[in-house]
Amino acid sequence: xxxxxxxxxxxxxxxxxxxxxxxTLVILSFNASKFPFKWTGFSLxxxxxxxxxxxxxxxxxxxxxxxxxxxILATTxxxxxxxxxxxxxxxxxxxxxxxxxxxxxxxxxxxxxxxxFAFIHLTLGLHTVLLAHVVFGMAFVAAxxxxxxxxxxPSLEEASRDLGASATSTFFRITVPNxxxxxxxxxxxxxxxxxDEFVIAFFTDGPSTPTLxxxxxxxxxxxxxxxxxxxxxxLLLISFTAVIAIQRITRLSDAL
Amino acid sequence: xxxxxxxxxxxxGAIGRRALGSRAVFLAPGLxxxxxxxxxxxxxxxxxxxxxxxxxxxxxxxxxxxSFAKALQPTYLSVLGNxxxxxxxxxxxALLIGYPVAYAISLMPARWRPIALVLIVxxxxxxxxxxxxxxxxxxxxxxxxxxALMSIGLIDQPIGLLYTRxxxxxxxxxxxxxxxILPLYASMDRMDHSxxxxxxxxxxxxxxAFRDVTFPLTLPGAMIGAIFVFVPSLGNFVIPExxxxxxxxxxxxxxxxxxLKARDWPFGAVLALVMIVFLVGLFALQAYVSRRxxxxxxxx
Amino acid sequence: xxxxxxxxxxxIQISDVSRAFGEVVALDRVSxxxxxxxxxxxxxPSGCGKTTLLRVIAGFENPDSGAVVISGQDILQLPPNxxxxxxxxxxxxxxxxxxxxxxxxxxxxxxxxxxxEVRSRVVEVLTTVGLTDKAKAxxxxxxxxxxxxxALARAIVKRPRLLLLDEPLSALDRKVRAEMQLELKRLQHxxxxxxxxxxxxxxxxxSMADRIAVMSNGRVQxxxxxxxxxxxxxNMFVADFIGSSNHFTxxxxxxxxxxxxxxxxxxxxxxxxxxxxxTLIVRPEDMRLVDDGQGFVxxxxxxxxxxxxxxxxxxxxxxxxxxxxxxxxxxxxxxxGQVVHLAWTPEKAVVLDASA
Numbered sequence: 001x002x003x004x005x006x007x008x009x010x011x012x013x014x015x016x017x018x019x020x021x022x023x024t025l026v027i028l029s030f031n032a033s034k035f036p037f038k039w040t041g042f043s044l045x046x047x048x049x050x051x052x053x054x055x056x057x058x059x060x061x062x063x064x065x066x067x068x069x070x071x072i073l074a075t076t077x078x079x080x081x082x083x084x085x086x087x088x089x090x091x092x093x094x095x096x097x098x099x100x101x102x103x104x105x106x107x108x109x110x111x112x113x114x115x116x117f118a119f120i121h122l123t124l125g126l127h128t129v130l131l132a133h134v135v136f137g138m139a140f141v142a143a144x145x146x147x148x149x150x151x152x153x154p155s156l157e158e159a160s161r162d163l164g165a166s167a168t169s170t171f172f173r174i175t176v177p178n179x180x181x182x183x184x185x186x187x188x189x190x191x192x193x194x195x196d197e198f199v200i201a202f203f204t205d206g207p208s209t210p211t212l213x214x215x216x217x218x219x220x221x222x223x224x225x226x227x228x229x230x231x232x233x234x235l236l237l238i239s240f241t242a243v244i245a246i247q248r249i250t251r252l253s254d255a256l
Numbered sequence: 257x258x259x260x261x262x263x264x265x266x267x268x269g270a271i272g273r274r275a276l277g278s279r280a281v282f283l284a285p286g287l288x289x290x291x292x293x294x295x296x297x298x299x300x301x302x303x304x305x306x307x308x309x310x311x312x313x314x315x316x317x318x319x320x321x322x323s324f325a326k327a328l329q330p331t332y333l334s335v336l337g338n339x340x341x342x343x344x345x346x347x348x349x350a351l352l353i354g355y356p357v358a359y360a361i362s363l364m365p366a367r368w369r370p371i372a373l374v375l376i377v378x379x380x381x382x383x384x385x386x387x388x389x390x391x392x393x394x395x396x397x398x399x400x401x402x403x404a405l406m407s408i409g410l411i412d413q414p415i416g417l418l419y420t421r422x423x424x425x426x427x428x429x430x431x432x433x434x435x436x437i438l439p440l441y442a443s444m445d446r447m448d449h450s451x452x453x454x455x456x457x458x459x460x461x462x463x464x465a466f467r468d469v470t471f472p473l474t475l476p477g478a479m480i481g482a483i484f485v486f487v488p489s490l491g492n493f494v495i496p497e498x499x500x501x502x503x504x505x506x507x508x509x510x511x512x513x514x515x516l517k518a519r520d521w522p523f524g525a526v527l528a529l530v531m532i533v534f535l536v537g538l539f540a541l542q543a544y545v546s547r548r549x550x551x552x553x554x555x556x
Numbered sequence: 557x558x559x560x561x562x563x564x565x566x567x568i569q570i571s572d573v574s575r576a577f578g579e580v581v582a583l584d585r586v587s588x589x590x591x592x593x594x595x596x597x598x599x600x601p602s603g604c605g606k607t608t609l610l611r612v613i614a615g616f617e618n619p620d621s622g623a624v625v626i627s628g629q630d631i632l633q634l635p636p637n638x639x640x641x642x643x644x645x646x647x648x649x650x651x652x653x654x655x656x657x658x659x660x661x662x663x664x665x666x667x668x669x670x671x672x673e674v675r676s677r678v679v680e681v682l683t684t685v686g687l688t689d690k691a692k693a694x695x696x697x698x699x700x701x702x703x704x705x706x707a708l709a710r711a712i713v714k715r716p717r718l719l720l721l722d723e724p725l726s727a728l729d730r731k732v733r734a735e736m737q738l739e740l741k742r743l744q745h746x747x748x749x750x751x752x753x754x755x756x757x758x759x760x761x762x763s764m765a766d767r768i769a770v771m772s773n774g775r776v777q778x779x780x781x782x783x784x785x786x787x788x789x790x791n792m793f794v795a796d797f798i799g800s801s802n803h804f805t806x807x808x809x810x811x812x813x814x815x816x817x818x819x820x821x822x823x824x825x826x827x828x829x830x831x832x833x834x835t836l837i838v839r840p841e842d843m844r845l846v847d848d849g850q851g852f853v854x855x856x857x858x859x860x861x862x863x864x865x866x867x868x869x870x871x872x873x874x875x876x877x878x879x880x881x882x883x884x885x886x887x888x889x890x891x892x893g894q895v896v897h898l899a900w901t902p903e904k905a906v907v908l909d910a911s912a
Contacts, residue, residue: 004363011356015375022379025393077289085283089279100294101290107491108491156651192381198385247370
């Protein structure tokens with residue numbers, strides 16, 4: 001770290017900037033006091049309250065339904081798309097088109113889908129949130145898998161065919177296993193994104209089935225209890241674990 | 257083995273027919289889905305900008321430019337101006353902070369770099385609302401920031417940090433800073449460091465070397481980072497609402513209101529169109545700058 | 557075209573195969589016959605079409621026109637996994653997620669053979685290539701030469717009628733390359749499969765192949781045994797590509813070539829000539845230093861380079877633009893600036909059409 005010189009200052013300040021808010025929340029989640037700015041002792045009180053809160057529990061279930069469903073669909077579509085783009089077309093435009101959902105501002109996508117669902121007279125609910133999450137989730141999976149395909153020797157598939165395997169057999173025995181780390185990383189990515197996603201869900205969800213971020217939004221806007229700190233800490237834990245897992249997996253696959 | 261030749265687009269024989277079928281299986285589902293759930297919705301929104309507001313919400317014919325005219329009214333123009341200002345300030349701050357940080361990481365021994373980067377990215381993966389809420393806590397009049405400032409002696413009384421434009425900027429910066437640092441770092445990493453050594457060898461000071469070599473070569477990456485910060489900042493409505501109170505209205509809030517409260521969809525569509533136009537314009541600018549600097553398309 | 561003794565059936569018949577990629581013509585009415593159990597080479601610089609032809613035979617490219625027939629069967633109608641052809645890829649294309657054993661067994665399993673038979677054949681071929689102790693290893697754990705042997709084993713275990721090898725030795729170090737050249741020859745004889753090797757390295761082709769097809773710009777230039785290619789090149793391209801040679805361009809004369817400013821140089825035409833503009837080709841090692849009056853061309857010595865077993869003398873002649881290269885065994889007993897006289901056996905000097 002020596003050769004960084006004065007750069008160390010902005011570096012550490014930035015890390016502090018990034019982590020102080022998070023650490024504050026974590027600490028407060030264990031604060032026995034209701035008032036966030038007076039520390040009265042260590043307590044798990046808010047955590048137990050958290051698990052009893054029905055709104056939060058329902059929100060969590062709704063979010064999981066959407067996240068798991070979206071992950072399965074998005075991973076399948078995204079993987080197929082990535083393979084198709086890499087092996088069956090040269091078009092840069094098609095690639096840009098496929099990745100566009102990840103780049104379009106979430107507000108634009110949100111109102112677009114709101115308008116679209118209204119247009120086809122589809123009532124809003126968890127199913128519409130799921131459909132919405134798949135469209136950008138798929139783009140992220142495609143991006144991750146595309147990156148990995150670029151590193152794989154394309155002769156592998158040809159070799160498989162040359163040795164007698166049909167196209168389907170090649171796909172399942174050679175292509176998919178070699179892409180597996182990227183597919184898993186992509187799936188984790190979609191899952192995490194869907195869990196935390198607020199804006200699109202806000203516009204495409206029905207009023208009676210809020211996802212967890214929507215529940216949090218109402219809580220934050222209207223009445224804040226320290227339960228939020230506990231919830232926030234738990235969500236942090238889940239996100240952190242997912243990110244580390246993705247890191248591990250992509251590093252593992254690089255080594256292979 | 258020149259396997260960079262596309263497998264048969266042409267020629268007779270068993271492969272030609274087969275490839276066509278496989279093509280469809282892989283590409284069709286994804287492309288159809290994107291068209292159905294992104295392209296068509298966005299096209300709808302754009303078309304709504306030209307329609308008339310329906311009596312009970314929604315849209316009806318005739319085609320009109322009335323909503324565009326409405327957008328040009330002073331109140332709304334000032335909202336747009338405010339949004340641009342906030343997004344721009346956030347982006348500039350992100351650049352000012354991002355460059356040194358990305359540079360610092362690129363100078364680290366290779367072993368530490370992945371960890372350094374993961375640590376930058378980690379906060380980004382936390383729940384967006386939670387992050388914003390954390391700032392609500394921090395900036396509260398009884399919160400840690402005020403307490404810290406008072407204990408240092410900078411202020412005597414707690415100041416209203418929350419519900420200001422500054423708070424909005426801080427919240428946005430917090431959310432999107434990692435998105436600036438990553439592409440910046442990527443372009444610095446990709447840069448040939450021997451160019452810097454050459455510049456120094458020819459007599460340039462550290463600063464000049466940065467200005468003449470590093471800055472221009474990393475500009476495309478910086479622009480990508482700028483887009484990643486500017487666009488979400490522009491279209492944000494949660495942060496202005498939670499951290500800015502009712503006092504800071506941005507284009508995102510306006511759009512949200514039109515679609516969920518006022519139900520003036522054509523007007524909301526016009527605002528959304530403005531946002532999309534900015535996005536496309538920025539990407540075009542980035543591509544242009546990149547080509548100018550590198551003589552090659554988009555080498556960020 | 558001298559057929560191999562005993563092999564008379566055109567085992568593989570390639571007729572008028574053409575393939576263009578947009579503007580670029582990769583193959584231009586390529587035709588050739590390959591005999592059974594032959595070690596055949598496709599030789600040429602990059603872009604000459606040899607790899608495209610290989611991929612057409614293997615089934616990864618469709619030709620625009622033409623036919624490829626193996627033992628009377630039109631294989632172009634078959635998808636790649638149904639052809640009696642196997643390909644050893646330049647990158648080896650070993651499946652990284654499978655052990656050596658599983659890699660080799662892969663092709664047999666696709667044939668639907670019984671487990672026991674698969675096992676025994678895998679063991680047999682691993683013994684043949686000398687990798688029995690590496691059966692459970694992953695490709696990443698092997699050296700370059702070992703990986704190549706796995707790739708080879710994987711292909712030959714299927715007992716194809718034809719084995720195609722794409723630049724098999726290019727990824728190896730010099731020393732390993734020399735060993736593998738012998739290995740491949742030995743293997744080919746042992747398993748009795750027709751080998752077709754694609755390479756840009758003429759030394760490789762010359763040392764391993766029974767016959768070589770020299771290609772350039774999508775066309776076949778000459779198909780012959782190594783010795784015939786070397787001694788009787790059919791055109792300028794082949795003469796240049798195979799070995800090194802001295803060129804003397806001029807007009808055709810009785811039993812030689814009249815080279816302006818140099819003289820009448822004796823030689824014999826290799827192929828029917830189409831015009832009077834011709835080039836005489838003399839290999840450096842066919843040139844001899846002779847006494848004054850006995851030489852066909854003279855000049856002054858520019859310099860000599862000692863290569864260990866041989867020496868190369870560069871001779872300047874006013875009428876000839878580039879130095880004439882002479883190769884002599886051992887050391888060269890000449891000094892810089894010395895006047896020397898050169899001669900050769902006319903039969904060894906080939907006269908070709910001047911234009912390539």
